[in-house]
Amino acid sequence: MSYTTENLRNVVLLGHSGCGKTTFAETMLFESKATSRRGSIEEKNTISDFTNIEMERGNSIFSTLMNVKWKDSKINIIDTPGFDDFVGEIISSLKVADTGVMLLNAKSGVEVGSEIIWEHINKFSTPAIIVVNKIDDVKSDYETTLEQAKNRFGNKVLPVQYPINEGAGFNTIVDALRMTMYVFPEDGGKPQKMDIPESEINRAQEMHNALVEAAAENDEGLMEKFFDEGSLNETELTEGLRIALAKQEIFPVFCCSATRNMGSGRIMGFINDICPSPADRPAANLVGGDKLVCNAGADTTLFIYKTLSEPRIGNVTYFKVYSGCIKPGDELFNADTRNSERISQLYVANGKNRETINQLCAGDIGVTLKIKEAKTNQTLNTKGKDRKIVPIEFPNSRIRVAVNPPSKQDMEKLMKALYQISEEDPTLIVDQNVALKQTILHGQGQLHLDITKYRIEKVNNIEMEFERPRISYRETITRPANDSYRHKKQSGGSGQFAEVHMRVEPWYEGIPDPSDLTVRKREIDDLPWGGKFEFLWCIVGGSIDAKYINAIKKGVLQKMEEGPLTGSYCQNIRVSVYDGKMHPVDSNDMAFMLASSAVFKSAFQNSAPQILEPIYELEILCSDDVMGDVMGDLQTRRAMILGMGAEGHYQKINAKVPLKELYRYSSTLRSLTQGRAKFNRAFAEYMAVTPDIQNELSRTHQMSMQEA
Numbered sequence: 001m002s003y004t005t006e007n008l009r010n011v012v013l014l015g016h017s018g019c020g021k022t023t024f025a026e027t028m029l030f031e032s033k034a035t036s037r038r039g040s041i042e043e044k045n046t047i048s049d050f051t052n053i054e055m056e057r058g059n060s061i062f063s064t065l066m067n068v069k070w071k072d073s074k075i076n077i078i079d080t081p082g083f084d085d086f087v088g089e090i091i092s093s094l095k096v097a098d099t100g101v102m103l104l105n106a107k108s109g110v111e112v113g114s115e116i117i118w119e120h121i122n123k124f125s126t127p128a129i130i131v132v133n134k135i136d137d138v139k140s141d142y143e144t145t146l147e148q149a150k151n152r153f154g155n156k157v158l159p160v161q162y163p164i165n166e167g168a169g170f171n172t173i174v175d176a177l178r179m180t181m182y183v184f185p186e187d188g189g190k191p192q193k194m195d196i197p198e199s200e201i202n203r204a205q206e207m208h209n210a211l212v213e214a215a216a217e218n219d220e221g222l223m224e225k226f227f228d229e230g231s232l233n234e235t236e237l238t239e240g241l242r243i244a245l246a247k248q249e250i251f252p253v254f255c256c257s258a259t260r261n262m263g264s265g266r267i268m269g270f271i272n273d274i275c276p277s278p279a280d281r282p283a284a285n286l287v288g289g290d291k292l293v294c295n296a297g298a299d300t301t302l303f304i305y306k307t308l309s310e311p312r313i314g315n316v317t318y319f320k321v322y323s324g325c326i327k328p329g330d331e332l333f334n335a336d337t338r339n340s341e342r343i344s345q346l347y348v349a350n351g352k353n354r355e356t357i358n359q360l361c362a363g364d365i366g367v368t369l370k371i372k373e374a375k376t377n378q379t380l381n382t383k384g385k386d387r388k389i390v391p392i393e394f395p396n397s398r399i400r401v402a403v404n405p406p407s408k409q410d411m412e413k414l415m416k417a418l419y420q421i422s423e424e425d426p427t428l429i430v431d432q433n434v435a436l437k438q439t440i441l442h443g444q445g446q447l448h449l450d451i452t453k454y455r456i457e458k459v460n461n462i463e464m465e466f467e468r469p470r471i472s473y474r475e476t477i478t479r480p481a482n483d484s485y486r487h488k489k490q491s492g493g494s495g496q497f498a499e500v501h502m503r504v505e506p507w508y509e510g511i512p513d514p515s516d517l518t519v520r521k522r523e524i525d526d527l528p529w530g531g532k533f534e535f536l537w538c539i540v541g542g543s544i545d546a547k548y549i550n551a552i553k554k555g556v557l558q559k560m561e562e563g564p565l566t567g568s569y570c571q572n573i574r575v576s577v578y579d580g581k582m583h584p585v586d587s588n589d590m591a592f593m594l595a596s597s598a599v600f601k602s603a604f605q606n607s608a609p610q611i612l613e614p615i616y617e618l619e620i621l622c623s624d625d626v627m628g629d630v631m632g633d634l635q636t637r638r639a640m641i642l643g644m645g646a647e648g649h650y651q652k653i654n655a656k657v658p659l660k661e662l663y664r665y666s667s668t669l670r671s672l673t674q675g676r677a678k679f680n681r682a683f684a685e686y687m688a689v690t691p692d693i694q695n696e697l698s699r700t701h702q703m704s705m706q707e708a
């Protein structure tokens, strides 16, 4: 059966790893009768963590789509992994969700992961509710968790419920919105509704009043009514909360025990009554600035937020319908690849279980198989429409490692598998780096890379080793030098002859022409590896024919691709060719190329060459108590501190650090701070290395050249 847009609710389960998201999804599925038995993490039989790797590790790695029917609604549920290493799965799920369900662990309160995820919720402006889970735990502390949530997420955090008897004996929740007390049977499920006892009535009433006020505050009509009559009726209260929640003016808080199956029914009821349908959300942004309203009656637009390759099935494509409806057999047009795609099968999913469906309408989330080429972030439209939903922006990578198969024969297989994974996971970047002669994997954290290795080994059956990645250095010069070289070869019949005189200089923006030379021709190249190369042809009197210009330039560029010091790319150099000699018979392009390479190399070595290393800018956020350790560690990494100061509840440090010193930084930071820090990094610039590092690098290079 197909649901209308108004009856759809798309929720994403978010929270620090281990707070109970996957278990909560399990209780929602069971309570809504989407499943007939409740699985658990311990028994490795949850609907959401269905891949072998998730079962083996006992936590989520991929986002999983599920759906339940509750009252009038179809609730699409996306469970996400909690670790920041899998941020790609978190933000792609947030892209298509209309409500965030933020789970907190009642025994540990607001954790680092919770704060990181809350920032993502804010960035997406997603309305959110908070569920405090594990109320049955002996160490559960609802009050403290609620206080921390208010403290960290702001005073728009408003409790709807509180537990009466948290801990091992937990079975009762007071609901201040309904002004009802729920008492759960031994094994959870449907609670008995009771009057709130005398002893709790004041506290419940106070919470109720706060909710009424929040409901009235965000709508003028309701505000007037509230002032006139001092209260709101149930319909008005619901309406007011709906408005406030959609505007992120309230973040209501609920209680739950996912393992005991207590509390999820009421939360689904709230999602049905008050959380926004896709039609209640702002229109989607299109590339180019236009907006797309979620309207089932309009032309069809789908957006792919995730793909996964399943054994024996092939590509599984997850999408949200942003406009119109979709039926099996529909022919769509891919706005990114310009290809036509036939949607032959249409499904809704509960983890790995798929059920065919004959239509999905605007706002709904579904699955299709076997579409040809479509990838994450692409938009499919009715023929004739060219809409592109603004793509998900995946973050920069934070860690890199070189990979190798144990034997060369396996390289091709390994590459194929890695490219396959990186297609499903846009936060994993595979770079077959010619300059470094290594294959570099860029990812979000050590766990991210370790999981990738594990997948390659277990799923693809290919051994893979991690290796320290080489650094992409650059070479340049710091003072001018003149030099000349004569290439002469007499071998039997025809010989080879070319002589080139050349000046090399450091190039900089606005460098004046040489005062002692006449520039006849000028070429400035943006080098593919960054920096500039300026080439001046200053031959007067025809000592070298102009037909050799290209060969001479090519000779220089060849050397610039493999610098004399370390074999790295050279940059920001000006070359002026001002004299030379040619031979009427023996001169040719090859001879001039060889002469030019040779003279460039020797001139380069006489112009105080300098090795440059890549510098990254780091932004580190950490809690106060670990600030000292983080700073101390940075000091050992040749870091230049650019600034530090408080940002919200974090301390923020900005620093520039050489890439060489960032090897395994993500793991070090995690263990140094017990996870209470996170960082982002981006390439900043190339900077000169110190003389001792330069000596060491050139020596190592010379040695490796001799070995080779």
Ligand SMILES: Nc1nc2c(ncn2[C@@H]2O[C@H](COP(=O)(O)OP(=O)(O)O)[C@@H](O)[C@H]2O)c(=O)[nH]1
Residues within 6 Å of the ligand: 015, 016, 017, 018, 019, 020, 021, 022, 023, 024, 040, 041, 042, 058, 059, 060, 082, 133, 134, 135, 136, 137, 256, 257, 258, 259, 260
């Ligand atoms: N006591 C208790 N344990 C829970 C509850 N919910 C989940 N757990 C346990 O917490 C662990 C992590 O749960 P999981 O659902 O994988 O958390 P996720 O990482 O957020 O998906 C598992 O061992 C669960 O059995 C709960 O409500 N109470």
Ligand SMILES: [Mg+2]
Residues within 6 Å of the ligand: 021, 022, 023, 049, 059, 060, 079, 080, 081, 082
């Ligand atoms: Mg999970």
